[in-house]
Amino acid sequence: xxxxxxxxxxxxxxxxxxxxxxxxxxxxxxxxxxxxxxxxxxxxxxxxxxxxxxxxxxxxxxxxxxxxxxxxxxxxxxxxxxxxxxxxxxxxxxxxxxxxxxxxxxxxxxxxxxxxxxxxxxxxxxxxxxxxxxxxxxxxxxxxxxxxxxxxxxxxxxxxxxxxxxxxxxxxxxxxxxxxxxxxxxxxxxxxxxxxxxxxxxxxxxxxxxxxxxxxxxxxxxxxxxxxxxxxxxxxxxxxxxxxxxxxxxxxxxxxxxxxxxxxxxxxxxxxxxxxxxxxxxxxxxxxxxxxx
Ligand SMILES: [Zn+2]
Numbered sequence: 001x002x003x004x005x006x007x008x009x010x011x012x013x014x015x016x017x018x019x020x021x022x023x024x025x026x027x028x029x030x031x032x033x034x035x036x037x038x039x040x041x042x043x044x045x046x047x048x049x050x051x052x053x054x055x056x057x058x059x060x061x062x063x064x065x066x067x068x069x070x071x072x073x074x075x076x077x078x079x080x081x082x083x084x085x086x087x088x089x090x091x092x093x094x095x096x097x098x099x100x101x102x103x104x105x106x107x108x109x110x111x112x113x114x115x116x117x118x119x120x121x122x123x124x125x126x127x128x129x130x131x132x133x134x135x136x137x138x139x140x141x142x143x144x145x146x147x148x149x150x151x152x153x154x155x156x157x158x159x160x161x162x163x164x165x166x167x168x169x170x171x172x173x174x175x176x177x178x179x180x181x182x183x184x185x186x187x188x189x190x191x192x193x194x195x196x197x198x199x200x201x202x203x204x205x206x207x208x209x210x211x212x213x214x215x216x217x218x219x220x221x222x223x224x225x226x227x228x229x230x231x232x233x234x235x236x237x238x239x240x241x242x243x244x245x246x247x248x249x250x251x252x253x254x255x256x257x258x259x260x261x262x263x264x265x266x267x268x269x270x271x272x273x274x275x276x277x278x279x280x281x282x283x284x285x286x287x288x289x290x291x292x293x
Contacts, residue, residue: 029054031093031105033078034293039114040082041177041282045293048074048093057094060109066231066277070157077230079279082177082189086113116177120184121266128182131264136218147213147225147246148233148278156229160207164286165252167204167236168259168270170197176282182264191280192235192273199240199268201259205250206234206272206286214242220271221262226250234286237271238262 029050038044046065048056049072056074058065061084067074078091091107130136174180174194180187205226212233213225220237224244227233240260244250261268274283 029095029103031107033091033107033109036108037110037112038080039112040080040084041114041280042285043077043079043276043281044109046074046076046078046091046093047293048095050074050095051097053098055096058091060091061089066152066155068155068157068230075157075230077232077276079276079281080109080111081279082114082116084111086111114177116179116189117175118181119174119178119190120181122183123264123266125183127264128185131219132182132187133218140217140219143215143217144213144225145278148227151210151212151227151233152231156210156227158232158291159209159227159229160232160291161252162207163288163290164206165204166195166287167206167234167256167272168195168197168201170195170201170269172196173269176280176284189280191275192271193283195270195272197259197268197270199258199260201268203236203239203256203259203270205252205254205256206274207252209234209250211244211246211248211250214244214246214248217263219264221265222257222260223263224256226256231277233273233275235271235273235275237273238265238269240268 029048032047034045052069056067060078065076065078067076089109091109093105095103172193173196174190176193178190180190207228209226209228212227217223222239222242223237224242225233225235236256238260239257241258243255243257259268259270272283274281274286
């Protein structure tokens with residue numbers, strides 16, 4: 001009798017446990033962020049621990065965030081553009097499970113002020129007109145968006161490993177976020193780092209990933225874009241030679257191409273960017289660092 005009662009107790013507690021686990025999974029998910037105070041150009045991690053069948057939608061600054069499911073959670077790298085002014089913004093996360101359970105969470109994100117210096121460069125007016133003609137800018141955009149769409153349709157957990165490395169070593173001639181004027185005309189912000197190096201210097205992949213674009217564009221000349229998974233991309237511009245093809249897997253340190261001055265450039269250098277989706281983020285947050293949360 002005692003034995004029977006004991007087994008019944010075990011069975012009941014097992015059922016209660018299972019029930020509470022699914023309750024917690026479906027109705028009390030854990031929503032965590034790696035930072036809540038950021039500068040323009042920074043990014044943070046969003047982690048929503050929930051079973052894979054739960055539908056998760058997250059939004060910040062009017063954009064829906066791309067989420068990837070791995071390690072029992074939905075993950076997103078969330079960029080804060082250098083165009084974002086200081087203020088408090090709300091990250092909303094909505095979860096719906098298959099029995100109609102619904103949860104909405106709101107997390108305040110504080111963006112602090114960050115000033116970016118101005119920089120004026122001069123190029124022959126014919127070069128500027130050709131590289132920045134609206135139809136050429138649009139053509140470049142379409143090619144990049146198409147390549148990114150393919151990457152988005154084959155979502156990957158992080159492909160990167162260990163620390164991100166410098167693709168080439170040299171003097172930084174233009175830093176991230178600089179307010180750029182080309183021949184005294186406003187040309188937006190500088191989306192990455194300009195690293196000066198002699199023409200022909202080998203350019204290495206900053207980490208493991210897959211090449212999604214390797215071709216000549218009007219503004220950035222011979223360009224390679226590498227997808228590192230989780231919506232993160234690195235790009236290498238103004239190359240004199242390209243050493244990879246779209247679709248190719250690369251390792252950290254793989255040869256991407258060689259330094260050049262193709263496209264809108266005043267001399268040989270590598271223009272290096274890190275983007276989350278379409279938003280440029282500060283390269284110093286990656287270089288010589290490990291990326292984990
Ligand atoms: Zn540049």
